[in-house]
Amino acid sequence: MTRDNLDSGRPHPLDNSVHSALTGPHAHFALRRGNVLRYPSDVSPFMALPDSPDDADWADVAALAGPGGVAGLTGRTVEPPDGWEVVTRAALLQLVDDGVAAAPDEEAVRLTSADVPEMLALAERTKPGPFLPRTIEMGAYLGIRHSGRLVAMAGERLRLPGWTEISGVCTDAGWRGRGLGTRLVLAVAAGIRERGERPFLHVLASNTNAVRLYESLGFRLHRTTTLVLTRPPAEPPSR
Template identity: 85%
Template structure:
């Protein structure tokens, strides 16, 4: 079952492509390990067997988190959250290396988790750093901003995890790190892209001013199979 474009079903494209080493599979259903990312994936136009497989892959009490052009769970499944996210692609971003940016490593993960916990840029887990290159800026030895790579699909790499400590906002650190991450992606011959929640109009304006162009709207759904306990 082919896909019209890798970005249409980006998690599936990543887990069947450059990030297949992360893939936990049951039939056509795929997911990242729980300590890497919460995202799961089904092929385009999944059938009842695919939905049964992803329910089994989630396990008892587990929610199913999917992102695609459209996500319509079968009858009886509970939709816990449905969010419109916008997918933006590089359309002339002024990507540039940054002399202050340092590559973050496993030794930095506790600080990265703490920064993400304070700023909530989206899911960041103990092994998320393994998904790609993460860069940070430190002040007085303290990690005050970071940005990195999350989904990798054929020809494309997602910029994610962009966050700045509250005490350091307004200095353009997040923007600088985004441009530095974009430079690294381009150097590997890939095209940067990113996602932003549609209601975050300030972020959308910033990304468009940097040279990202709206590609299309996507749907993010957290759902659960019939008979499962409520998700907290």
Template identity: 75%
Template sequence: MDNAIHSALSGPHAHLARRRGNALRYTADMSPFMALPDSPGAADWANLAALAGPGARVTLSGPVPEPPDGWQVEARIPLSQFTGGGIATAPDEEAVRLHEPDVPEMLTLAELTRPGPFLKRTIEMGTYLGIRRNGRLVAMAGERLRVPGWTEISGVCTDPGSRGQGLGTRLLLAVAEGIRERGETPFLHVLASNTSAIRLYESLGFRLRLRTGILALTCPPM
């Protein structure tokens, strides 16, 4: 869980991984995240650079040390990891399973609300549920990282015109219900600066497990 992206790509999401040595990544149209093993060495950094490409943007999360010379740090963003072992999950009668034909609407909703990276193939990472009103997708939530015994909830968002009705919370709890039915425990990540979301998650029973971060880098040019 400390290095959740690497754990996912070397475990339940291995079939989605692109690998070079111990450096791993999702395809660029699925997720921007890449991963290094704990305590990476020079060979691991070289493999990551080869996997990403010269001058490419790399997004890492977890216990990442200072990069070697030639890498340019673009941003360090504090992140909090919460676990939901004690939350009261619940199915939702209005929630519908979203599939590939729904992706254009999902991309539009994500672009409007900015819940975090949601790309053309993100839906392949897990189950996504949505709520429609008058045929239009107004809220969604789904699964992203899968670590042995754990599944991350992500992509929780509601159209601005439908906020204040608790739709996002309902979908979050419905996704968590599906995770719990598989015998797994839900978890999530939230920007440490997003205090309103943190208050909501804590009110639902999520508990802080880890203070971590996102590290955005640019690969060496050659």
């Protein structure tokens, strides 16, 4: 699989993936204020900033976050202004498909809005990252059930031109070590490939076990970025 379009040094949709999604395949979700875009708060906490945000852009982030709200931001250098609370700051690895053995899974079922209560409960128990009441609308989610109970899931989050992110990968504690998460990742990747797109994903750099697993499946590191969850001051600056 060629890497030329990724490693040429030219701008690429993955460089600002949230912005690429909200101005591309996920434009129907986009809420805009000035140069700042965000997903609805019950879909995803992520916002997209310009590459070099100014004071007006940060005022727009505050307005879109709302009183007490948290903005999810990613980028090589994300530094909120003085007075903003940094709830979380973490190194984030962006991994891309570099020969993943994508394959459907006979046991994986497509999850629907009727499954959201169980999905929310599973995400609450396993903490795979932000999963909200309307996150399922971002793409296809697959699950594995045993005795009728949802025990593992994975799905699609950011959709960019030519690319779709795999996310929400989680397995209930009692079912770990059986390869369910791996099977679901490969099944979701197969669905992405069927559309002629390429899978990618984000993982915390500190989650070394997950990084090793994804690399063993055929993902490779594309770039290191920063995840920042930040809360604006109680009284944000006026625009």
